[in-house]
Amino acid sequence: MQRTKEDVLAEANAASKNTLMETLDIEIVDYGPDFLVARMPVTPKVHQPDGVLHGGATAALAESVGSFASHIFLDIDNKFVRGLEISANHLKSVSEGHVYAKATFLHKGRTTQLLDIRITDDNDTLISVCRLSTISLPKKR
Structure with missing residues (x-):
């Protein structure tokens, strides 16, 4: 039986229970054949002291959606995925509403x-x- 889009989104969000993603209220909201989108509310919980979105929270959102993308689009029955390096260029501040992270692959290799x-x-x-x-490595049996 093929999983529906709703099934994949529900499974991804269920996997976030008791994690940083749940703490930051990050939710996977959409995906397609070559992208994944997550949403995070911008509230005082993710603000820096002057009332705008903290760059660390933005990086956590980006790493979360990127890692989930690797999990969804790779063979995770036999592999696990870990982040290797993240860089972030912050261009504009935001103090309320939501931010959306859309992850797309520039390179989708078997290992990196x-x-x-x-x-x-x-x-x-x-x-x-x-x-x-990210890197995908074989699970130990």
């Missing part, structure tokens, strides 16, 4: 992956651009 992650606000304004490299 490189993802481009664009962070936008509710008005589709570009907030940050991130790059994430």
